[in-house]
Amino acid sequence: MENLTLTIDGKQVTVPKGSTILQAAKSAGIHIPTLCYLENVHAIGACRVCLVEIEGARGLVASCVYPASEGLVVKTNTPRVRSARRAVVELMLSAHRQECTICGRSLNCELQAVSRQLGIDKSRFEGAMPKATLDLSSPSVVRDSSKCILCRRCVTVCHQVQSVGALFPVERGFDTAVVPALRKELSEVACVNCGQCITVCPVNALYEKDSTEAVWKALADPTKHVVVQTAPAVRVAIGEEFGMAPGTRVTGKMVTALRQMGFDKVFDTDFSADLTIMEEGHELLHRLQNGGVLPMTTSCSPGWIKFIEHFYPQLLPHVSSCKSPQQMFGALAKTYYAEKMGLKPEDVYVVSIMPCTAKKYEAGREEMSATNAGPDIDAVLTTREAAKMIREMGMDFTSLPDGQFDDPLGISTGAAVIFGATGGVMEAALRTVYEVVTGQTLENVNLTDVRGLEGVKEATVKVGDLDVKVAVASGLSNARKLMDKVVAGEADYHFIEIMCCPGGCLGGGGQPIPTTNEIRLARMKGIYDEDEAMTIRKSHENPAVIALYEEFLTKPLSHKSHELLHTHYTKRQKYPAAGSCECEKVEELVK
């Protein structure tokens, strides 16, 4: 690659052609403050915090978008630059509802951080505040425009990364606002609830709908038997909330924390992930042997499910009828487990801790009720919310001793834990399908072809006489590529795994903020290490799952399984109903 040399703060810097000033500075160890910029995702020069001075240029330029060129002389730290950056941030603050002490992002807010970094200790500008909207309509994502600084990261992620396009800026100048399509409420537009907008929001303009209050209340209710399940991706990320390195495996500490919090039983979604493999693996075999609709796609990611319901409703027969592990767990907790314990289903309160905001929506889907006792899952906490509750308990998380999950819904295998990474469900399914079909032991259980952060992965696996062609996508724009192939009749795969969020659940919308590719890879390593550390690594060898079939379900795809563990989907509109509301309905002035 061709290089060029420029001078930054008196330092000669050589960088590849096509680099921006910001990248060049970074490579030379010079730190330029940024706010709207998001590496690999978003560089539009909107916020003007990264302004620098260029010799011979009239105005200051935004270094995140300004291309480096041969001989350019750049100064990143002059009185003029500092004063401009300060003014920019002070203006932003003047239109930002400042309530830092009680804000959900306090101490993890990029506006707060940059303001501190620039030494802003007073605000010179006071004046009108933009009209504010608090949109509580979605079961997953809350929008509070009084905090929004119009960086547009959420817009880029929603459109480019997820290809959903639910949010966009409307109007101009002081009236500019980032809103759901046609200024509807979020619940009225084709939003998939993935929460990727939340993970990139530098402030608290987007956050999850709170469930902590409901859980505290249930924990304090002596008539309730409160159980909790934890998703695979939570155990390699929640430590970050307590200052631990990304990817640190804190399974045992997490179990101890939850037990101390007062949960009657601490269970594991990994148990029902193993069960998902049993059901989904057999569904795939059934489809293969009986001329069923192929390729079959996975169904564990609720953001993906809502995406296909809105954008490819004609492809719904391709989706596995299996409920997600969260919902399989809920259905069993209120039937199998309640019976075993001699409890009434309505007295069992089921909480899930998920790396995901869409799980909140999934739990509320009307078909997700196996008994007459209301929803199977009573409350869904994100990883962040669980950490918030642990903090509230005053626990020193990092020094907690390791605890063990409870029996029987806490017993799991390595195949289940890898559900948390893109490619994991595929790998786990193939480990089981291979042995079920061939009757032989799979010696090398590691299917590395489907691992890693790449958006679309393909592999062919020999299972007996059949070459099983599989594809794996994470991030909905990648899912879209595969679905367009299916629509065009160009997809000769048998099985497709789709995860809504880039990298899979470990990069979910409910995970600690920030989530970068570096952090995704660290969490991914944690997940595969956890798998390696398990004695059993194939779902069909899970003793608790075997017992469940013997005692209760009889066999995979049995009548009872269908009743409790399988579901159906709904065709949804891509566009909101026209004319149903204009902005008035949503506008709720925040005092």
Added chain:
Amino acid sequence: MSTHTCECEEKAQQVAADEKERYEKLDKIIETCKGQKGVLIQVLHQAQELFGWLPEDVQIKVAEGLNVPISEVNGVITFYSFFNTVPRGEHTIRVCLGTACYVRGGKQVLEQFEKELKVAVGGTTENRKFSLEVNRCVGACGLAPVVTVGADIYRRVKLDKIPGIIAKYTNGRS
């Protein structure tokens, strides 16, 4: 006579037929632009010419036809003041407030229109006859102050000429 349809029914049928025709024309506009890059604004422009404004149904049709998210279509429409998201009157009266027109009484002309029509700038009269807007120079400064009604141009408009201009468009169907 029983076969005779009343006038209002006839009118409603005519309105529905006109609407159907407009949507057919919109389909054709979208068809010719489909697949090309950067055609959104052009299509919206033509759509507005057709409908007089851009109702949500039209926005959705454009979004679907050009394969652009509806949020983006709406974002573009609300960014440019040229596009209307509220129904427009049959006739759009634009009073020029460019420098020349302004100093020659454009502002007073505008105020007089507001008074006569009982509507503020950007609004539409109750009978949907007129919408009132401001122009920023039409390039005919020698004729200042200039008022345009649709494609008609009125030059050196004095306050006492205003009722006459309005009356010209008030009677009859057009």
